[in-house]
Amino acid sequence: MPTSALSATAPLDIVVDLKGVCKTYRQRQRSERLVDAVRNLLHPRFREVHALQHIDLQIRRGEVVAYAGPNGAGKSTTVKLLSGVLAPDAGKVQVLGMDPVRDRVRFVNHIGVVFGQRTELWFDHPVAATFEWKRVVWDIPDERYQRMLGLLKELLGLDEFWGSLARELSLGQRMRADLGLALLHEPEILFLDEPTIGLDVLAKRTILRFIRDLNRERQVTVMLTSHDMSELEQLAGRIVMIDHGHIAFDGDFSQLRREFADRRRLLIETPNGQAPVLQGAQLIKSDPGRHEYVFDAAQVTLPALLEQAAAQAQVLDVETHRAPIDDVIADIYERWQRNRG
Amino acid sequence: MADNTRTNTLQRLLRLWGLYARMDLLWMLRDGRQFAIYALSDLITNIGSVTAVLLLAARFAGIGPWNEWQVVFLLGYAMVVNASMNMLFQYNVLHISRRIGRGQMDHTLIQPQPLWMALVTEGFMPVSGSAMLWPGLGLLIWALVRLQMTVTIGWLAAAALNLAASALVMLSFSFIWGSLAFWAPRAAEEISSAAVDLVSQLKGFPLDALGPVLLGGLLTVLPVGFVAWYPARCLLGLEARPWAVLVTPLAALLFAVLAAFVFWRGMKHYANVGSQRYSAFGHRS
Numbered sequence: 001m002p003t004s005a006l007s008a009t010a011p012l013d014i015v016v017d018l019k020g021v022c023k024t025y026r027q028r029q030r031s032e033r034l035v036d037a038v039r040n041l042l043h044p045r046f047r048e049v050h051a052l053q054h055i056d057l058q059i060r061r062g063e064v065v066a067y068a069g070p071n072g073a074g075k076s077t078t079v080k081l082l083s084g085v086l087a088p089d090a091g092k093v094q095v096l097g098m099d100p101v102r103d104r105v106r107f108v109n110h111i112g113v114v115f116g117q118r119t120e121l122w123f124d125h126p127v128a129a130t131f132e133w134k135r136v137v138w139d140i141p142d143e144r145y146q147r148m149l150g151l152l153k154e155l156l157g158l159d160e161f162w163g164s165l166a167r168e169l170s171l172g173q174r175m176r177a178d179l180g181l182a183l184l185h186e187p188e189i190l191f192l193d194e195p196t197i198g199l200d201v202l203a204k205r206t207i208l209r210f211i212r213d214l215n216r217e218r219q220v221t222v223m224l225t226s227h228d229m230s231e232l233e234q235l236a237g238r239i240v241m242i243d244h245g246h247i248a249f250d251g252d253f254s255q256l257r258r259e260f261a262d263r264r265r266l267l268i269e270t271p272n273g274q275a276p277v278l279q280g281a282q283l284i285k286s287d288p289g290r291h292e293y294v295f296d297a298a299q300v301t302l303p304a305l306l307e308q309a310a311a312q313a314q315v316l317d318v319e320t321h322r323a324p325i326d327d328v329i330a331d332i333y334e335r336w337q338r339n340r341g
Numbered sequence: 342m343a344d345n346t347r348t349n350t351l352q353r354l355l356r357l358w359g360l361y362a363r364m365d366l367l368w369m370l371r372d373g374r375q376f377a378i379y380a381l382s383d384l385i386t387n388i389g390s391v392t393a394v395l396l397l398a399a400r401f402a403g404i405g406p407w408n409e410w411q412v413v414f415l416l417g418y419a420m421v422v423n424a425s426m427n428m429l430f431q432y433n434v435l436h437i438s439r440r441i442g443r444g445q446m447d448h449t450l451i452q453p454q455p456l457w458m459a460l461v462t463e464g465f466m467p468v469s470g471s472a473m474l475w476p477g478l479g480l481l482i483w484a485l486v487r488l489q490m491t492v493t494i495g496w497l498a499a500a501a502l503n504l505a506a507s508a509l510v511m512l513s514f515s516f517i518w519g520s521l522a523f524w525a526p527r528a529a530e531e532i533s534s535a536a537v538d539l540v541s542q543l544k545g546f547p548l549d550a551l552g553p554v555l556l557g558g559l560l561t562v563l564p565v566g567f568v569a570w571y572p573a574r575c576l577l578g579l580e581a582r583p584w585a586v587l588v589t590p591l592a593a594l595l596f597a598v599l600a601a602f603v604f605w606r607g608m609k610h611y612a613n614v615g616s617q618r619y620s621a622f623g624h625r626s
Binding site for chain 2 (some may be wrong): 087089101104105138
């Protein structure tokens, strides 16, 4: 399939370029005490919330980048900066060679944005009416509109609720419609802020598959935020992790696992109820005859652990698998929190 | 080059108005019963809003220096101004503070068109917003017939200019107050509605008997006088000075400039702080 008809830059070039970007919010401090409240009227106290601090980030055309971080890390602020609805306090934001705020009108023709907690659909109109609205407001040529509409209807199954009012849709249907709407004008970059929030597993799978196909077949650059790490791992080749306004990690998922301890699980079955004591592994669960450990593969090897187990008990069966990415990320967040504390 | 841009802008505006008119018509025709209830309730509300003044005028053969048919003209004029607001600036354009306070400016900012163009076109609802137009025009025509006024092209042009200016005064007033929502999103979310309601409630009264201070206030701080009373006086020939017919358009221009300035400052602030949870009296998400 051809790449975006709007493409103005060569493949493999840098489409998102953040240099030294800072964004700070001021939060008024309040108190429960009356005397403080009166004092605050005259001398309000503020706390500075550094949403982004000297962020440098580049994304190449065709990449799928997961943008992750704990709550309040600055993910949504970044998406807003990149989509032109917010200006940085310092630094430079360039997307497709444009300044998203200064060149807003021209710029937004080239991007698609989905804010997972909001909808672009006209609530009291059928889904079809919002697509027609978008055709006129975005001034999409007929040929492109028909081609994209056909494609999106097929891939996202929009026909199922095409004539329903937006307010009658389920969360999953609404998200499918919002995604379709964001792609109708064939954007070069798609910014997705929590696109699967609140969706059931089936709806989630449909959306993820769609994003993956879109990237593979149409080379659309995708940047998405989510709290669901396993979903990000399925989708993105690269993960950028942000913590308190700083980029704390930028690489691929296997690198992330290596760098922040390659946590794995080991399940051993023995004929008796006693769990073998394994140096370098932590026992996390023990049922009669089934014992589950967690270990860091960078610190201790699997054969060494099995050798220890065999020395203490008869090993009937062994299972090993990588710890879910959610656990890895939770450990990382916990470590960051400890380091700050 | 400049002519081409102007033509393109006009074409785009017409296309967008056409789109919103179609959407509005389809919305009204979606359900016959809902349409009937909507139209009937609008009619009752609108008649109710002018009945008190109308009855007072009928009972006392007018109000102050206004005879009863001049009062009917005033009420008709006020209704047509309201109708034009309802037809042109629905969808939280007139009530701009709701759009700002609810963080909905983000939706407008990701559209590939200037902000003014979105605001001028998005609220166009010529069908569902027209409930006040027909009774308003009816009152105007009825009053003109009873007053035996000679309607010339010049008079019609002056009436159209003043109606547009009155609507602009009302819109500007709403934007001036509504822009406060940029700084206090949640606290000021309904401030445009309060401002519009205040003007709507007072606009149908003849203000002649008021003292200069109060009247000055009602032409500046709370510009109710320009929404119906003063332009109606001019159109009925109650103002002796011939240039008086241009006062409301000039006032509208001043209010519009002030509104544009305050809104522009608000947008600059919004570009810096966005719709985030840390702002004082923060955004409702």
